[in-house]
Amino acid sequence: xxxFFKTHAKLCIAVLALAxxxxxxxxxxxxxxxxxxxxxxxxxxxxxxxxxxVGGDGTKQVSITNKGPSDAYVRAxxxxxxxxxxxxxxxxxxxxxxxxxxxxxxxVMPNSTTWKQATGETEKDDFYYYLGVLPKDGETDKLLTxxxxxxxxxxxxxxxxxxxxxxxxxxxxxxxxxxxPNGTVDLxxxxxxxxxxxxxxxxxx
Numbered sequence: 001x002x003x004f005f006k007t008h009a010k011l012c013i014a015v016l017a018l019a020x021x022x023x024x025x026x027x028x029x030x031x032x033x034x035x036x037x038x039x040x041x042x043x044x045x046x047x048x049x050x051x052x053x054v055g056g057d058g059t060k061q062v063s064i065t066n067k068g069p070s071d072a073y074v075r076a077x078x079x080x081x082x083x084x085x086x087x088x089x090x091x092x093x094x095x096x097x098x099x100x101x102x103x104x105x106x107x108v109m110p111n112s113t114t115w116k117q118a119t120g121e122t123e124k125d126d127f128y129y130y131l132g133v134l135p136k137d138g139e140t141d142k143l144l145t146x147x148x149x150x151x152x153x154x155x156x157x158x159x160x161x162x163x164x165x166x167x168x169x170x171x172x173x174x175x176x177x178x179x180x181p182n183g184t185v186d187l188x189x190x191x192x193x194x195x196x197x198x199x200x201x202x203x204x205x
Contacts, residue, residue, distance in 0.1 A: 047067040050064055065134075094106075104153070
């Protein structure tokens with residue numbers, strides 16, 4: 001059964017022209033250790049990418065990796081086109097055959113403890129926030145693992161030709177981290193870092 005997907009490239013915010021981020025008037029810089037008496041510094045920067053693998057059996061493994069030198073927070077949005085919003089279901093595991101409606105599409109997103117949406121009335125958005133500090137060469141838990149089509153849609157070639165999934169993500173420097181190295185990252189920490197980055201961009205001439 002053929003599946004059609006489209007993955008959108010990333011957008012990393014809060015990395016300014018010189019890759020300097022100001023928070024509370026302090027430059028977010030990363031020291032480079034050396035044997036020299038004089039310390040040198042390099043601007044903190046982030047470089048995150050979407051990693052995906054698509055299988056012929058409907059699997060679509062989507063995660064985000066950090067290729068840059070600095071710790072990052074990430075958030076991602078999954079946009080589905082070619083189907084009505086009420087026909088899309090978000091599930092934690094593949095439904096049983098009896099639980100699959102013939103005219104629906106199911107996105108299997110099993111890591112609900114590490115990927116969270118804001119839930120407040122004023123702060124709710126379409127992003128899923130990864131509740132972890134993403135270090136250099138690190139990879140998030142899977143955001144999406146499989147796409148399941150109901151029987152009507154799975155056999156509708158016109159529908160499949162127009163169906164697309166776009167994964168979009170943003171990342172910022174992890175400026176608001178737990179005090180302990182292995183401390184818990186909560187939703188507030190991550191959203192506050194994105195808010196600070198947005199505010200820094202807003203005042204940049």
